[in-house]
Structures are given as C-alpha cells and as structure tokens.
Amino acid sequence: MKKSPEELYNERVERITTAINLKTPDRVPIMLSFSTSFMARYGGVTVQELMYKPERNAEIREKLMEDFPECDTLGGGSMMITGPVSDALGQVLYKMPGKELSPHVPFQFVEKCNMRADEYDLLIENPTEFLVTKYFPRIFKEEWEKGPTRAKIAIIKGILAQNDYTIFWSEKRKKWRQEFGLPEAGGGFSKAPFDVLSDTLRGMRESCLDLYKRPEKVIKACEALVPYCVKYGELPSLLRRRETSTRRELRPQVGMPLHRGCVPFMSLKQFETFYWPTLKDVMLQLIAKGFICRPFAEGDWGPNMKYWREVPKGKVVLKIDRADMFKAKELVGDRVCLQGNVPPSLLEVGTPRQVQKYCKKLIDGVGEGGGYIMDSSMSVNEGAKVENVRAMIRFTAKYGVYRR
Amino acid sequence: MSVYTPWKKKRKEIPKISGEEEVLKESWERYEEMAFLWIWSWVMR
Numbered sequence: 492m493k494k495s496p497e498e499l500y501n502e503r504v505e506r507i508t509t510a511i512n513l514k515t516p517d518r519v520p521i522m523l524s525f526s527t528s529f530m531a532r533y534g535g536v537t538v539q540e541l542m543y544k545p546e547r548n549a550e551i552r553e554k555l556m557e558d559f560p561e562c563d564t565l566g567g568g569s570m571m572i573t574g575p576v577s578d579a580l581g582q583v584l585y586k587m588p589g590k591e592l593s594p595h596v597p598f599q600f601v602e603k604c605n606m607r608a609d610e611y612d613l614l615i616e617n618p619t620e621f622l623v624t625k626y627f628p629r630i631f632k633e634e635w636e637k638g639p640t641r642a643k644i645a646i647i648k649g650i651l652a653q654n655d656y657t658i659f660w661s662e663k664r665k666k667w668r669q670e671f672g673l674p675e676a677g678g679g680f681s682k683a684p685f686d687v688l689s690d691t692l693r694g695m696r697e698s699c700l701d702l703y704k705r706p707e708k709v710i711k712a713c714e715a716l717v718p719y720c721v722k723y724g725e726l727p728s729l730l731r732r733r734e735t736s737t738r739r740e741l742r743p744q745v746g747m748p749l750h751r752g753c754v755p756f757m758s759l760k761q762f763e764t765f766y767w768p769t770l771k772d773v774m775l776q777l778i779a780k781g782f783i784c785r786p787f788a789e790g791d792w793g794p795n796m797k798y799w800r801e802v803p804k805g806k807v808v809l810k811i812d813r814a815d816m817f818k819a820k821e822l823v824g825d826r827v828c829l830q831g832n833v834p835p836s837l838l839e840v841g842t843p844r845q846v847q848k849y850c851k852k853l854i855d856g857v858g859e860g861g862g863y864i865m866d867s868s869m870s871v872n873e874g875a876k877v878e879n880v881r882a883m884i885r886f887t888a889k890y891g892v893y894r895r
Numbered sequence: 896m897s898v899y900t901p902w903k904k905k906r907k908e909i910p911k912i913s914g915e916e917e918v919l920k921e922s923w924e925r926y927e928e929m930a931f932l933w934i935w936s937w938v939m940r
Contacts, residue, residue, distance in 0.1 A: 572940065584937075619899055622934055630937065650933060680939055687938050722897045723935045726928055 499672030503563040504741050507674070507864070511742075511783055511828045512805045515861035519854055519891030521884055522676055522830065522864050524567030525555065527588075527597045528873030538597055539589025543574035545659050552663075556671045559881070561888035564676040567870040570660050572598060579648035581632030584691055597873070604694035605629045608701070611708040614692070615715040626692065678731075679745035679782065681724030683770035684716035685709070686750045695751070702761055713769040720773040725780055744808075745777050747786040754794045767798055778806045785830075788812055789869070799823040812868045820857045829857055832868035833883055838875035843882035847890075850883055854891050865891065898927040 494502070502517075509516035531538045534551030541548050548568055555565055577587055585598045592599060605626055606614065614621045628635040633645035667673045682690075688709065689698035701709050728743040751757070752766040774784045785808045788795075793814035799807070800823055810830040811819060819829055837849055850865065857863045865887040871880055902920045912919060 571936075582937075584940075619896070619931070619934060622938065626937070653933065653936075682939055691938050691940070718896050719935060720939075723932065723939050726897060726932055730925075730928065730932075 494672075496668070496670055496672035500668060500674060503672065504674050507563055507741060510861055510864055511808055513825065513828060513862040515893050518893060519858050519887055520563045520864045521561055521887050522564045522566075522866055523562050523884070524870040525565070526567060526870040526872050527569045528595075529871050529875055530555070530568045531595070532873065533877065537589065537594040539574070539587075539594035542569055542572075542588060542598065545573070545656060549659075549663050553667075556667065556673060559884050560671075561884050564674055566676055569598070571656065573652070573656055575652040576649055576656070579652050580634070580645055581636075582630055583632055584630055602695055604697045606692040608697070608705065611705065611712055615708075615711050618715060618719055630691070674741050676741070676744060676785070677746055678728045678743045679724040679726070681720045681745050681747050681773060681777070683747070683749055683752060683766060684713035684720055684773065685752065685766045685769065687716050687720065688712050689751050698751075702757070702765060706764070709765055713765065717769050717772050717776075721776045724773070724777050725782060728782070742783050743781065744783045744785050747774075747784060749786050749788050749792075752795065753788065753790040753792045755790060759794060762795060771798075771801060774802060774807065778803055783808060785810065788814065793818065796822050799827050802826060808864065810866060816853060816857045820859075824857070824862055828862045828864060830864040830866045833866070834868050835872040835875065838867060838879045838883070839872065841879060843878050846879045846882040847886040850886050851890060854887065858891065861893070897931040898924055899930065900927065
C-alpha cells in the first residue's frame, strides 16, 4: 500500500536521525543536493532562469522529488544566492549567469580582498560595525558608486528581494512536507571563523600572507568571530521555532561548508593554530545548544581527519569531498556520521554499473553498522548523467537495506 | 551580539511608553535579530 506523505516524512526523519546517532536505520539514508547547472539541464531551462525565477527552480525541484522519491532530503540549486538580490545591490562577490557570464553556467565567486590589513582592529572590536561601514560599501556597487539616495534604495530593494525569496521557499518547504513527506536537512548555516575571514574579507592571497605577517591578529579575529558564527547558525531555527513550536522535525541542523582549512591550503601546524580551535569552539557551542553540525569537508581532508575525534559522539554529520571514506570510517566512524562521497567524475563519465559498484563498496564498507548517508562528494554536478544519478539512488534504496 | 542596538539603549530614547513595554521590546529585538541575519549573510556564504 502506498505510504502517506506523513508516514514517509516520519520514516525519513527516523532513518536520518538513527544514522546521525551512529546506529543502524532501516536503510542507508540518501541525502542529495543538486547543482544549479544540473537542475537547469534536467528541467530544460538556463541557469540564469533558475537563479532569477524561483517558481521555475521550485518546479524542477518538484520534478526531482517525483522522479526520485527514494531521496530522504533534496537540496541545492541555489535557493539563497539569487539574481534579483544581487542586481538590486550591485554585489560584486559573484559573477552571475546571463549577466557577466553565459546564461548556461553557474555563478562564479570572485576572489578579492575586501578588508585592509589595518582594519583588523575594527573587525575584532566590532565585527557588525565593520561589515556595515567598511565591507558593504566595497561589495555593493550600488552603494559606493551611485550616490546616497540610490544607495539607500538599493539596500531596501535588496532586503525586499531577499524577503520575497525567504517567504517563497518557506511556503514551498511546507508544501513539500505535506505533499512529498520531505524533511528539511537545513535550518541553519555557519562557517569556520577562519573561512569568514579568508573567503570574502581578506581573500585567499592576503589571508595566507597574514598567517606569516600578522598571526596574532588572525587568531584574535577568528576568536572575535566565534560568537557571531554561533549566533548566525542558531538564529534561523530560533526564529522559526517561535512560530511553529509543535512540529516534529529533524533535530535542528547547521550546515558548514569548510573552504580553506585542509592541507593544500595550510599545514597541519597552521590548521591547529588558526583554523581548528575556533571551528571546534563554534561546533561545540552549537552542539551544547542542541544542534547537529553538518560540516562539508571540501577538498582532501584525509590528513586532517583525526581532529574529528575531538567532537562529541553522534552530533556531527561529516560530508566528505575527496578523502578516503574507508579510512575515515576506521578513524572517526565511531564519533561522526559520514556522508558522501560518490565522485562527480564517476557520475559524469562512468556507467550505471560502475556507479552501482562504487555505491556497493561504500554501503558495505562505510555503511556497516550504520552512521552513513549516501551522497555525491559535492552537489550533483552539471555533467552528471541522469542514468548514473538514478543508479546511485535506486541501488542504494535497494541494496542499502540493513538486514536485522 | 545579534542585537546591534539593545532594547535597553533604545528604551532610553523613548521618553514615555503608554502601553506595554514588552510588546515594543519583543518587536524591536526580533527585527534587530533579522537585521543581524541579513548583514551576516554577506560573509556566511
């Protein structure tokens, strides 16, 4: 008999929660996120359309839900970085499809320094004031180039556009729960303090030089950013909980993409000095407040894997990009739930049989005893063949059933 | 820290409140928090 959306929802919540708790669920959960470019191709639209027209974005997302009901959550597709918000503010952090870039490619981050070295003290003393008075005029072209009236109107437009999106997606999430029984993996978002400093403030080049030129400032800045990273991570769930306190949900989760902490970017000694202490502090504070942290270890985190032993058991879902999943299972599988890592290259140039073989290896090795979630090693990429994505999902739903 | 202008400071700028102070405080703090989210979203990405 066909299950109701409510039954499916509860089943999925139970499955994911059990895996996060490092126990054995009924089957390996499947939590996928799709890139904008894959979604655009799947739905027969341009990436530009996807980033400017949320209703098209939602339609394609719903098609994916219909076509792949085995997925326990379904994310990605740039729900918050949007064309209208970007244009209203004239932001320069990204080049956008259909504007500076071809309409068929995803947005591109522009690597740039937006904070001067002599501004460290202001950032440390009052980070919010620094962002509003120094950072915004540098990243919002409408603010710095077009005069005070247009600048104020630009901010109003940017906030209104963002609000439109927030309301739109909030309504859709409710609908997807009611009609598809789909829980929401997100909830909150945060980052490692060093990544906040390096990604969009100092930039890659300057932040790397700072490790040698002004290490004490980097440490102080990261420490100053900790409470803001915690508050930013918890606030969406707190605001939402005030509105809907009776709903049964997944334990509130905070996604954390980790950008510049692994070995190709810094040595283990630098990682221990500049990156890990404040990242760990943010996670421990969020965990103490009842959150599950979902760091996405982008790049090869193999050499940094041992540090994950320092987080509390069953409170972290570690999505792995390129590290060896089997070694990770051995090293930290009794502390953190592992997620990933079917390679994008395999989804792009492999065959369904090869994908199934890879998934079997993951399920047999990493999935043994639970504490594992099937996923691509990043979001499902532009070139991924649909038949390979289908093979990953359907095979896991069938072969990933645990025998009790 | 998610509130840039705390209610305590704002309260001093209002000479007299004829109704319930708690209603004003709740509203003030809610939108301070939402402003915090919007401002910080530009580095949390």
